[in-house]
Amino acid sequence: MPADLTADRLSELAVETLEEAAFVFAEAADPPPPFAGDVLEARLHYSGPARGVLGLRASSGFAAGLAANMLGADCADPESDRRSADALGEMVNMLAGAVLLELFGPDSKASIGVPTVKPVSQDSAPAGCLAHLATEEGDRLDVFLRPANGGPP
Amino acid sequence: MSYRVLIVDDSSVVRTMVRKAASMAGLDIEEVHEAGNGREALELLKSHWVDIVFTDLHMPEMTGIELVEAMARSGVLATTPVVVVSSDPSASRIEELRHLGVRAYLKKPFRPEGFRAIVEEVLHGSKETSDAC
Numbered sequence: 001m002p003a004d005l006t007a008d009r010l011s012e013l014a015v016e017t018l019e020e021a022a023f024v025f026a027e028a029a030d031p032p033p034p035f036a037g038d039v040l041e042a043r044l045h046y047s048g049p050a051r052g053v054l055g056l057r058a059s060s061g062f063a064a065g066l067a068a069n070m071l072g073a074d075c076a077d078p079e080s081d082r083r084s085a086d087a088l089g090e091m092v093n094m095l096a097g098a099v100l101l102e103l104f105g106p107d108s109k110a111s112i113g114v115p116t117v118k119p120v121s122q123d124s125a126p127a128g129c130l131a132h133l134a135t136e137e138g139d140r141l142d143v144f145l146r147p148a149n150g151g152p153p
Numbered sequence: 154m155s156y157r158v159l160i161v162d163d164s165s166v167v168r169t170m171v172r173k174a175a176s177m178a179g180l181d182i183e184e185v186h187e188a189g190n191g192r193e194a195l196e197l198l199k200s201h202w203v204d205i206v207f208t209d210l211h212m213p214e215m216t217g218i219e220l221v222e223a224m225a226r227s228g229v230l231a232t233t234p235v236v237v238v239s240s241d242p243s244a245s246r247i248e249e250l251r252h253l254g255v256r257a258y259l260k261k262p263f264r265p266e267g268f269r270a271i272v273e274e275v276l277h278g279s280k281e282t283s284d285a286c
Contacts, residue, residue: 017262020264022262070166070170071166071170072173083165086164086165086166087166090164090166090167093164093211093240094240094261094262097239097240097241097260097261098242100241100242100243104243106243107243107244107245108245109243109245109246110241110242110243110246112241114163114212114213
């Protein structure tokens with residue numbers, strides 16, 4: 001049976017994944033700071049004992065910094081900017097591994113879909129279990145988990 | 154000994170991360186080839202011999218599992234060691250991969266030392282890691 005996942009636990013898993021994958025240090029933020037500029041959303045569908053959507057929202061500037069950290073490149077390197085969407089997509093992919101392990105346990109057969117990344121409005125709020133994070137630099141990151149049937153994740 | 158490596162992932166960021174991890178792990182790498190999915194990897198393997206393949210599972214066009222199955226059917230590629238690099242946490246999936254002949258599984262995110270341990274296990278038969286399939 002899928003376990004419940006609170007916003008606090010979702011936040012903890014995102015903090016751990018950001019730190020381990022990209023040396024980005026963040027913590028839960030309530031209320032969250034505003035997004036600094038254009039916002040990108042990376043999301044993927046998952047399936048297994050339950051289905052749903054997991055997503056990350058962050059400014060394009062944060063995503064470029066994320067790419068720089070993951071690539072071991074300089075933030076000013078144009079390559080970091082070019083690969084920012086890819087980096088945010090990969091981050092939601094890695095977070096999905098941690099979230100599905102928490103939801104379904106190690107013995108369930110779960111599947112992680114291919115991430116998609118697109119620009120979204122700063123004012124729109126994703127539905128479902130939502131956690132707000134802020135990095136040491138003050139960048140905002142939103143994490144959301146939405147089960148397909150609207151029930152608890 | 155130097156190695157020829159193939160990295161298969163639809164994310165160019167991950168391909169770069171694996172390439173850098175291989176370098177940081179101290180592997181003597183002669184050539185690195187990259188492919189964005191299983192189909193591209195198979196095309197590349199027709200004309201390039203590699204010592205080890207690192208592949209993601211979930212990719213468009215042809216998945217990592219389909220790639221492993223195609224390599225097993227091809228005969229000549231059946232003995233090329235494959236390491237799956239994925240976020241997928243499912244133990245049953247890892248068991249399925251083992252039955253397909255995958256030599257090891259590396260869960261993302263990973264650290265260079267974990268990467269090195271897996272590669273040594275696969276290429277040199279070291280028994281110091283428990284992550285091998």
